[in-house]
Amino acid sequence: MTRVxxxxxxxxxxxxxxxxxNVAACLAEAGFATLLVDLDPQGNAGSGLGLEAESAERSVYGVLGGQVSLAEVTQPTTVESLWVVPACRDLAGAEVELAGAENREFVLRGALHGALDAYEFxxxxxxxxxxVLTVNxxxxxxxxxxxVQAEYFALEGLAQLLGTIDLVRERVNPDLRLLGIVITMLDGRTRLGKEVAAEVRAHLGGDVFAxxxxxxxxxxxxxxxxxPISRYDPTCxxxxxxxDLAKEIVTRAPAGQRRPSGG
Ligand SMILES: Nc1ncnc2c1ncn2[C@@H]1O[C@H](COP(=O)(O)OP(=O)(O)O)[C@@H](O)[C@H]1O
Ligand SMILES: [Mg+2]
Known part of the structure; x- marks a missing residue:
């Protein structure tokens, strides 16, 4: 089953x-067919892989607007097995345009539906x-x-995010679960870095990736x-x-398989 x-x-x-x-690229390097959908109007997921949308319509914006299918705007990357759906600046308008739409939470889900079979991740x-974009x-x-960035105030706002994940699970997507929290940009040489990492682990325990x-x-x-880093400097x-994170993600069983049997 595809993991989204x-x-x-x-x-x-x-x-x-x-x-x-980089996680998407590592999984693709390992042979998993992987798609990266850029849902940020800044478009950094696409540009970070050297790609940009041909036009606003031929981007995830056009997909959400129903003008094009996801498959039509999916682009190959320098990594075999890795594909990208780029974003564009106009996507910022989708926050407003979708706000009044019926079933607005489900637009991306609907667009992904027919495309899922082609990918493992x-x-x-x-x-x-x-x-509304993040909720999508x-x-x-x-x-x-x-x-979570390993800096002061790392945990600030996290309760609100976890609350949003719970709300989405309760209201529209019972399958959703927290895969995990990853500490990023850690400066392990500094006392602050070590303290923040320890604090995040103390609060969130088993939800934090090793x-x-x-x-x-x-x-x-x-x-x-x-x-991606796997091509730019694979030994850094x-x-x-x-x-390592990609390996942990592969071994953390997909949704549904961690529930107790009969549950
Ligand atoms: N581990 C890291 N070490 C150094 N720079 C990083 C690291 N992770 C991210 N960055 C840089 O920090 C900035 C913000 O990261 P980004 O992934 O764009 O954050 P977000 O998508 O949450 O806004 C970018 O310039 C990115 O290149
Ligand atoms: Mg970003």
């Missing part, structure tokens, strides 16, 4: 897009808000992957070359971390 994973956190700059691109890179991502997903993504210059450089610490 929404990468979400309403805070900006916490590593959502970096995580979405689908990642949705959500924008930095808890608006969570409604289309089986699992939520939450990057893998911690270090602050790594190469991870910051890779998008300007349009490459950032690449190691994202391969």
């Amino acid at each position: 994973i929404a990468v979400a956190n309403q805070k900006g700059g916490v590593g959502k897009t970096t995580t979405a691109i 689908v990642f949705v890179d959500c924008p930095p808000s808890l608006g 991502g969570l409604t289309a997903a089986h699992e939520a992957l939450v990057p 893998t911690q993504v270090p602050r790594n210059v190469r991870l910051g450089e890779a998008p300007s070359h349009g490459l 610490a950032g690449s190691d971390a994202y391969f």
Whole structure:
């Protein structure tokens, strides 16, 4: 069964897009057919892989508007087995346009429906808000992957995000579960970095991935070359971390399979 994973956190700059691109690329490198859907008007998931939408219509914006199918705007990348649906600036307007629509939470889910069979993993890179786009991502997903930046106030806003995930589960998507929380941009040499990582683990325990993504210059450089870290610098610490995280994601059983039998 295809695993649809929404990468979400309403805070900006916490590593959502970096995580979405690089975990998706690592899984594709391992041979899993993987799709990355860019749901952020900033379009960094696409541009970080060297791609941009041909036009507003031929992007995820056109998909949500019903003008094009997802398959029509899916683009190949430099990594075999990795495909991208790019976003565009006009997607910002979708927050407003969808707000009044009937079944507005289900638009992306509907668009993904026919496309799922072609992929083993689908990642949705959500924008930095808890608006209708992120809710569409969570409604289309089986699992939520939450990057948390290892800095002061790391836990701020997290309760609201987890509350939103619970609400989406209760109201529109009973299959949704928390895949896990990943600590990003960790400076393990500093006392603050270590303290924040320990605090996140103390609060969230088993929901936190063992893998911690270090602050790594190469991870910051890779998008300007349009490459995932697995191609830009496969031996750096950032690449190691994202391969480790991809392995953890593969071994964390998909939704439904962790419930007790008969439950
Ligand atoms: N582990 C890391 N080490 C160094 N730079 C990083 C790391 N993760 C992300 N960055 C950089 O930090 C910025 C914000 O990351 P990004 O993934 O775009 O966050 P978000 O999608 O949550 O807004 C980007 O410039 C990105 O290249
Ligand atoms: Mg982003």
